[in-house]
Amino acid sequence: MNYHTTIQQQLDKIKQENQGRSNKQILILGAGMAGLAAGYELAQLGHRVEIWEGSPRLGGRVWTHRFKNGQYGEFGAMRIPASHDYTRHYLNELGLTLRPFINSHRETYRDFEGIVCKAKDAAQKIGRLFNLSRRDREAIANDGLDGIFLRIMSHLLSYLDKGDKLQLFGNCPLSDKLNYFDSQSLLQTLHNYTDTHDAVRLMGKATILEEYWHYSTAMFIREEIDEAFSGLEEICGGMDKLPNALADAVLPDGTKLRDRIVFNREVCSINQDNEGVTIKFKQNGNLEQKTYPYVLCTIPFSVLRRMDLQMSSGSKKVQDAIQGLGYQSSTKVLVNCTKRFWELEDNIFGGASLTDSIARMTFYPSDNAELKDREISQEAGVLLGSYTWGATARRLGTLNLQKRGKVVFDKIERFHPQIGNYLDPEEPYASMAWDRNKWSAGAFASSQPLDLQRFFPEVNQAAARLFFAGEHLSPYPSWIQGALWSALQGVRQIVLA
Ligand SMILES: Cc1cc2nc3c(=O)[nH]c(=O)nc-3n(C[C@H](O)[C@H](O)[C@H](O)COP(=O)(O)OP(=O)(O)OC[C@H]3O[C@@H](n4cnc5c(N)ncnc54)[C@H](O)[C@@H]3O)c2cc1C
Structure with a gap:
């Protein structure tokens, strides 16, 4: 059963409310899932949209790392629950293909208290x-x-x-x-x-x-x-197909959202007054500024709290939330292997081995789980060698890539002693420590005790000209669904403004 306004209800309501109100000029900060979805919907509704993205890439925390040998793994989002109707709406609309994401598998390992055994x-x-x-x-x-x-x-x-x-x-x-x-x-x-x-x-x-x-x-x-771990699926070919397909969807005027994104434009300060919102940004090493009538900011609060922000009165709760909302850390280490030895020798097709060592969770790819094709098993494959949160993620994050990879390798070797024979010699590891990523300064919002009472629902109430969206402002923090849910809240607020 649904405990929220479905996406179709929300889109219908917005369309109705937009009648006679289109053609606003709107600047969106951030080209992650929230910024892209908001831009896409506002453009569909006939508004003039521009998106500024600080980094050189789109997608934000939906980030598929592609190795030189063509293999890939996910630094960020990797699974989509059956219940996430906002996410699935865009996947359907953009024609992306899904397959089951295997979250657990009986043949995987457990390595706790010094004992290694099958799950x-x-x-x-x-x-x-x-x-x-x-x-x-x-x-x-x-x-x-x-x-x-x-x-x-x-x-x-x-x-x-x-x-x-x-x-x-x-x-x-x-x-x-x-x-x-x-x-x-x-x-x-x-x-x-x-x-x-x-x-x-x-x-x-x-x-x-x-x-x-x-x-x-x-x-x-x-x-x-929310049954967030039921009916999980992944996008065939990598999760970054979602933000890229959204950026490349053709808009009513024949252009693409991608054409409206300015990359490498780092926002440094935001100042809202009665006239509009003035944004200072770095451009080719210089500090410049521009004023817009409406701004939708999807920059994570963990980044925003380091910026100079000036907002009109009445926004104390928003300012408190920007400073205080809880965030979680996460680090992922991908291990690029020349052969899927875990399929050939251990009969593992998807799922995760768990350990109380610093590696914590080792996920196996799900792409061969349905076919169990032995020829595919002979080919290269990527292990999500380590997925960690909290202090463990921060500890791993202090190490450089080679050391981080080696520490994780040593821990995986406890349950896969053969792994040393199968490391890709050219590019064995890739990793993302999300706390160290300047554009997110953390992995995702996670409520600390009293966060919901201290900051919500006021933080989601409409402001005058500066609006906020992103996973952190939704009932689905740490999910793409949250970014999309809050993007549509932001779109609605701007339409009504
Ligand atoms: C490790 C990890 C695992 C996850 N697993 C899943 C999963 O399995 N399933 C799932 O559904 N979700 C998952 N998520 C969550 C999901 O990825 C996020 O909730 C979602 O992508 C957030 O989108 P967003 O638009 O709110 O924020 P972001 O994607 O962070 O977008 C914000 C954008 O703002 C830009 N920006 C930041 N600072 C500035 C600045 N100063 N100037 C200009 N631009 C700036 C950033 O570069 C970024 O592009 C995971 C996330 C992580 C980190």
């Missing part, structure tokens, strides 16, 4: 090392090592009625019940619903959510309601 044996071989109550032991026997977490989440969901669920996805204040979950960290909540400290320790490892202990419980409840 299918982990509940028995690793679970027994933890001091668990009878009900928790039953939970892992039934559902695997993350069974205790699943038990608790389904228990928490049973407290919420339809009204509560709607509030979590709407632009409205939360009930007392939800405020409570918003104020509790995940760690506090899990402690309240387990019988031993070891149960929490096991959950932290088995779900890799240790790196989320101090974020708000409400965020996890919302993802659970």
Whole structure:
């Protein structure tokens, strides 16, 4: 069931409201998914749109890294849940092909507490090392090592009625019940619903959510309601096909959005007054400025908080949110292999091996999961050798590419001792430490306790001339769906302004 305005309802409403209001001049800051979708829709509605992008590329945190040998892997977004109707709307409209993204696979490995075993044996071989109550032991026997977490989440969901669920996805204040979950960290909540400290320790490892202990419980409840890990798919040929297809879609006047993007234009300051919004930007080493009647800013708050911002009165909550909204760190390390040894020798087709070492999660490609074609298995393939969050991601981020690759390689070698025979000699690794990426200064927004009460819904209310959009302003932070949902909120606000 849907707990939000569907994209079709939203687009229809905007189209109706736009009647007699087109031809506004709008500057969009940022050519990530929010900026591109907003630009596309505003241009469809007959407005004059320009997009400024600080970096030399479009797509923002949708970033497919392509190795010289033609192989690729994802630095950012990699999977799309069945429930993400905003994302799927654009995928359909742009004619992109999807295939299943395999999130878990029985033949993958678990490497916890010094023991390496197959995922299918982990509940028995690793679970027994933890001091668990009878009900928790039953939970892992039934559902695997993350069974205790699943038990608790389904228990928490049973407290919420339809009204509560709607509030979590709407632009409205939360009930007392939800405020409570918003104020509790995940760690506090899990402690309240387990019988031993070891149960929490096991959950932290088995779900890799240790790196989320101090974020708000409400965020996890919302993802659970959204069924964010069901029916996952990926775009055949790489996730960057989505932003590129959006930029290349033909607009009503025969032009493309790509033609309206100015690249390498770094915004340095934003000043809103009654007349318009003045943006200072770097151009060929010089500082210049321009004023526009309407600006939609999709620059992440983690970047914006380092800039000089002057906004009209009445926007205190927005300014507080820009400074204080919680963000998460993430690092990914891609390992370029000459042969898919994991398919040939381990029968692994997709899914992830998990470890309590610094590598944390090793994802296998899903592209051969349906066919299991042995000829494809003989070919080159890219492992997402390490996907990490939090302090682990920051630690990896301090290392240079070669060291980062080697550290991850050493950890993967524990469950794939043959990996050394298959590293691409020319370009073995590629990596993105999102905290160090100047254009995002973090991976994605993640609610800290009280964030929802402190900043929402006011942060989403319409301003005079300067509007904000991006995943961070949506009920789907850390997903493309969030960027698109908030882009349409921004489009609507501009249309009505
Ligand atoms: C590691 C990781 C994994 C993810 N996994 C998934 C997933 O599996 N599925 C999913 O749906 N989503 C996933 N996401 C989230 C998804 O990628 C984002 O939510 C979405 O792409 C954000 O879009 P956005 O437009 O809000 O922001 P961005 O993509 O960050 O766009 C903002 C744009 O602003 C530009 N910019 C920044 N500063 C300036 C400046 N000063 N001047 C001008 N331009 C500037 C940036 O270069 C960028 O292009 C993941 C993200 C990360 C980092």
